Amino acid sequence: MNYLQLHEQNKEQSLFGRYITLQHIEPLLKKYNPEIAGKSVLGKPIYKLQIGTGAIKLFMWSQMHGNESTTTKALFDFIYFLHSKTTASEFILKKFTFCFIPMLNPDGAEAYTRENANGFDLNRDAQNLTQPESIILRKTFEEFKPNYCYNLHDQRTIFGVDDTGKPATVSFLAPAFNESRDINTTRIQAINVIVAMNNVLQKFISSQIGRFDDSFNNNCVGDTFQSLDVPTVLFEAGHFPNDYQREETRKYIFIALLSGIEFLCENDIVINKTNDYLNIPQNKVIFFDFIYKNVKINYDNKEKIINFAAQYKEVVVNGKVHFEARIAQIESLDNFFGHVVIDANSELFLNDESSFPQIDQKADFYLGKSNRIVNGLLNN
Numbered sequence: 001m002n003y004l005q006l007h008e009q010n011k012e013q014s015l016f017g018r019y020i021t022l023q024h025i026e027p028l029l030k031k032y033n034p035e036i037a038g039k040s041v042l043g044k045p046i047y048k049l050q051i052g053t054g055a056i057k058l059f060m061w062s063q064m065h066g067n068e069s070t071t072t073k074a075l076f077d078f079i080y081f082l083h084s085k086t087t088a089s090e091f092i093l094k095k096f097t098f099c100f101i102p103m104l105n106p107d108g109a110e111a112y113t114r115e116n117a118n119g120f121d122l123n124r125d126a127q128n129l130t131q132p133e134s135i136i137l138r139k140t141f142e143e144f145k146p147n148y149c150y151n152l153h154d155q156r157t158i159f160g161v162d163d164t165g166k167p168a169t170v171s172f173l174a175p176a177f178n179e180s181r182d183i184n185t186t187r188i189q190a191i192n193v194i195v196a197m198n199n200v201l202q203k204f205i206s207s208q209i210g211r212f213d214d215s216f217n218n219n220c221v222g223d224t225f226q227s228l229d230v231p232t233v234l235f236e237a238g239h240f241p242n243d244y245q246r247e248e249t250r251k252y253i254f255i256a257l258l259s260g261i262e263f264l265c266e267n268d269i270v271i272n273k274t275n276d277y278l279n280i281p282q283n284k285v286i287f288f289d290f291i292y293k294n295v296k297i298n299y300d301n302k303e304k305i306i307n308f309a310a311q312y313k314e315v316v317v318n319g320k321v322h323f324e325a326r327i328a329q330i331e332s333l334d335n336f337f338g339h340v341v342i343d344a345n346s347e348l349f350l351n352d353e354s355s356f357p358q359i360d361q362k363a364d365f366y367l368g369k370s371n372r373i374v375n376g377l378l379n380n
Contacts, residue, residue, distance in 0.1 A: 001262065003200070003255040010081040012073065017245045018314065018321040020069035022106040028076060029102065032083065037101065038136040041117035044106040046136050051082055054095040056264060059146035061101040061137060064122045066108020067314070068154035070237035070246040074253035075102050075152065095265050099144045104133050112316045126224040141225065148193070149232040151222045157239040157289055157312070157339060161210045162281035165337045167241065169205050170252050171283040172197065173212035173234035175222035181214055188272055189231035195273040196263035197256040198280055205252055210283035212236055236283070241339065244323055288328060290376045291338030295367065296348045297356040305346060307333050310363040310376050325363035325376030342378055347371060
């Protein structure tokens with residue numbers, strides 16, 4: 001299967017960038033005759049789309065966290081593919097029945113926040129079900145009775161693959177179902193799908209796939225569904241070099257979706273791939289967006305050489321996400337990597353506010369008189 005060509009042919013071109021709201025996806029959904037599964041805290045419709053006639057029932061939901069939109073884009077690429085009326089799409093629709101909730105948290109999506117309009121993290125509400133969005137998700141799960149669940153998320157640029165210095169472009173988790181993090185038949189089924197997706201993705205983003213921490217939290221949706229004996233896979237869409245709009249990462253999530261489904265089509269026997277799963281390196285906080293090395297500062301009338309880091313803050317302005325670089329850490333960077341690393345070669349830090357970097361200060365300064373840093377980047 002030519003995954004890259006399939007994505008190019010089926011990419012939903014109307015979706016781009018990080019700020020994806022109900023306003024963006026509603027016209028697309030209405031082409032596919034969705035149902036309204038319920039309403040958000042602020043009364044926005046939460047859509048459910050069901051397609052396919054096959055025996056394998058797969059439930060996917062995205063944007064549980066409103067500012068995590070990459071998997072939503074990939075999900076619409078996949079929905080576009082399913083409606084392509086090709087031999088491949090028709091075969092999959094005969095093998096599977098899909099249920100999608102493409103945007104569980106439309107209020108959070110519009111506000112570009114993780115939480116819903118009541119300030120709740122919906123991924124910590126699986127047991128108490130205090131929020132309307134959580135109730136809708138659980139009701140859909142119980143009515144659809146899936147054989148598999150895909151819990152679709154984004155993760156920040158701070159995550160890398162163990163200590164390799166590679167960004168974690170895609171990460172997976174087969175969530176634990178108990179405190180002991182035991183491996184049972186249900187979890188093995190999720191593990192096997194992850195191993196299959198990892199094997200394919202390694203051909204495209206070698207050494208950029210991570211395994212998310214499996215600490216058990218019964219309030220998390222994935223842990224709860226796994227404990228209810230439904231194999232559940234957590235997807236985390238992460239950073240690809242220079243891809244802050246997550247258009248490259250979107251492509252690899254699409255490939256993961258398709259390759260996992262291809263595996264489920266071809267494999268009826270449960271084979272234990274746990275060792276292969278555990279060999280996927282751990283997802284780990286090891287990155288800053290920018291690291292500045294060997295910077296000279298004047299502090300208490302003494303010159304010294306320091307290293308410091310900056311991180312983008314994401315701010316919505318006029319319907320687009322803008323990336324504002326701000327100083328995030330000074331020194332203690334021995335175990336960190338930068339997506340961009342700038343060596344000042346002992347040039348002096350200069351800016352209009354202070355003679356040395358300060359936490360949360362905008363990353364606009366000079367290194368010496370000729371090296372100008374604007375919004376984190378060298379701009380000479």
